[in-house]
Amino acid sequence: MNAATMAKQAFLGVVGLVVVLLIIGQLLGQPILLGYVATGSMEPTLNAGDGFVAIPSAVTDSPEVGDVVVFEATTLHGGGLTTHRIVGETEEGYVTRGDANPFTDQDSSEPPVTDEQIVAEAWQVGDTVVRLPHLGTVVMGVHGLAALVFGALTAPLGITAAFDAEGTGSILVALGIGLLGVGLLLERVGVTERSTKRRTDRENVIGLWSAISVIVVLIALFATASMVIPAGGSAYGLVSTASPTDDPQMVAPGETTTITRTIDNSGYVPVVAVVDTPHPTVDAQPRATTVGSRTTTDVSLSMTAPETEGEYTRTIVESRYLLVLPPTLLVWLHDVHPFLAIGAVNVVLVGVTIGLVLFIFGGGDLRIRTPGRHVPLSRRLQRLVRKWR
8 A cells, every 4th residue: 555545545534433423423523623614604714615613612611702612502593502703701691693794692682591401612722713624514415415315215214305404414423323233243254354266246147245245234224214314303382371272381379281282203113213202291102103004193282381471492302213013112122222222223223134134045146137138029029928827
């Protein structure tokens, strides 16, 4: 291996690592060493699509006026991660503003930013943020391409076509995990010794384990997508008021209301849906339910209004798992960790797939017979018809 090849591989490895870190950071809601901005609100410091080095707030001192921070916004960008500069400080929290904006975030509907909301700080040398040009553009391009591909191919699994950054990032991370798992699996059960008696690149011959690996990756990818994308959190507004109405979300202080949540499974495979309620005054009945192929089911959410009048938000988290294991086992695995339940489903699907392929095709390589070019197309069609009579 010459120096040029090594340099190329090292460069591709660094680029791959950067993209993975950015995607996982977006997925977890916590920048991991690297972050990026999607809009021009920080120009000219950071242009749309630029990246930056993100230092986790856990290892930094308290931010000061002039620092560029990444924080969990309450209203900006729908409540997502926002990268803006601190321009002031009050008793309630920090005042933030994008460098290109003529007004502060707090001049709109965003409340002052607290220390708990800040997840990272942009690395600055002096007063200058270290900028990584176009790094975010690459990640957003990967997101867009993945959304286009998955949106076109996953309708039979009941996956919606609306892919957001988090959903697409989940799939890309799942794909990486799936590829790693396939590699380890093939290392264990595949051919351990390389044949020295025949070539492996023969014409019209496909290596069995090469074909299986492609099938396994696709199944694991789409199965994970069908479980991850429809899942997630949902927020419900709850108004505690002395003048309640027929609206189930406007309730007298201390009273309990019931809201019906409809779980829709537009795919062809039954799923087990688990509804978790982080807030102690919210309960879901039933917590876990089986939703058949292309059907819906209802879950009752009971919420108790606080004694103090005001507007409140209550969040529930829905998780879904393909029904390839007993529902009670899936719920138990979910309670240990959702990733464990997703992994168990994929293990079952991968195992069944490999078993079927070996049962149907055997353990040898796949041979594709092609007729000679001298045989006319009409003769080939006649042979095909006679074969299936």
